Amino acid sequence: MSEKIKEYPGHRIKTADLRAGLVPLIRYKPEAKFAFSAGAAMSRFLEELKNGRILASVCKKCGRIMVPPRTFCEICFKPVDDYTYVKDTGKINTYSVSFIAADASRVKEPTIVAVIELDGASPGMGILHKIGEIDWKEVKFGMRVKAVWKPPEQREGAITDIKYFKPLKEGEE
């Protein structure tokens, strides 16, 4: 824009103008609904969550015990050989503390999210979940944690059948 122009015609649009409908806008809410087929491996995994168990798949070629379970080994590129269970305990691989809610507002009680390497699964494999029953400042790398399950009658075959993982005290299993 030229420096010679001191005043521009018209008036500045304010947020209030948009809200008041003074600027032509087309509002549209997409109709987008899906029902994702969980598939052979994840269906079994979700079913087992109802039983309070965590399912893993086994590749005998690379020897990995994989969580989340899958029907194929992505490294060896072959169908998996077997399914097994891993424990609902493990250690924190990495974590973050979220002070911002999904709508970008600031929250008082932060959410601790962590990747947990489950006992019995191959190193670096496990579950992404929330951490509870601990002040966020106390969370440490490698900290031992255990799943806190919903009561059996409330479980619905979803990842939220585990409420969160809580810290294990020394010597606790």
Added chain:
Amino acid sequence: MKDVAVVGVGCVGFRPVTPELSYKELMFEAAMRAYEDAGVNPRKDIDAFITCAEDYWEGFSIFDEFVPDQLGAVLKHLFTVSADGLFGLITAYMLIKTGHFDIVAVEAHSKASDILTYEGIVNFAFDPIFNRPLGGHPYYVAGMEMNRYLCETGTTLEQCAMVAVKNKRNALANPHACYGANITVKDVLCSECQFYPLKKLEISPLSDGCIVTVLASEDVATKLTDKPVWIRGVGWCTETPCLETRDWGRAVYTELAAEMAYKTAGIKNPVKEIDFAEVCDMFAYKELQHLEALKLCRRGEAGNLVEEGVTQRDGELPVNPSGGMLGMGYALEASGLQRVLEAVLQLRGEAGKRQLPEVETGVVQTWRGIPTATGAVVVLSK
């Protein structure tokens, strides 16, 4: 520059629903079949992977991030082509033509049965200011196009219905097709008129499935297989998206895509040089419109071809021996690769009961569906 060949194909489906499989499991199976067919190990031999997917069909963003595991592409070179599988195939062809890639895999799939609001997704492709507020089922666009096509060319309703009869019958001989049926022209014409003049039986129903193809450079292809299928020409084109100003009677996007493909393939007289065609028949009239755009007959003549039986499996110019989309179902971005799969099987002589005798060269064509005016054309030869 070196040539490029299709050296492997793998297919799962096509079926109306696949509730027992996740999209990952569907893709893994198709990939495994394709790599076995090509005799390659994806973890060692394949240089790059292309997945053809539209996030909005899938129900999640940045879909290609969810793809490496099931294609054997973990820690390898992968990207999405957000278009029909034939565009992915053309992209793979170009990658190999650069000389930097020897083997490239192309995947396209449909998990249409996971979509609960199909019409809502299609509507989202309409102009939000000018068209969307009018509402209605988006397929009225096909009705308008068919109407104008019939008006301009004199093609009859019966001739359009014959396409559906032919393709659904062809599908009965194709184990990959789930909508095969032995029906009559009367059945089609008496089926529900859904988007005048379009009848229910002239509309491809949705289907689930996955196709993976493996492409290789000339030297590698001849080492891998005795039956390479060469990609001789490729072309693609997009008309204006504007529903108010586009050409409603002709598939101009396919005319120009075909021109480009024939030029790269060195084809001067398609009628003489093309032995069979696999084209988009998402709606029965589209097959006729596309045949004309592919210069396989003169304008307004395609209806006569189907009426005279020329496009039957035992006719002079078989069209959609696979059963087309009317027979295999509209498999979203996998539709173009359905056409490629059939062309490859036919050229290899592996099409079983529906094998065409003495075919050397076939043309495959795709359209990106409602409300697009985009198409692609590929010429394949033995």
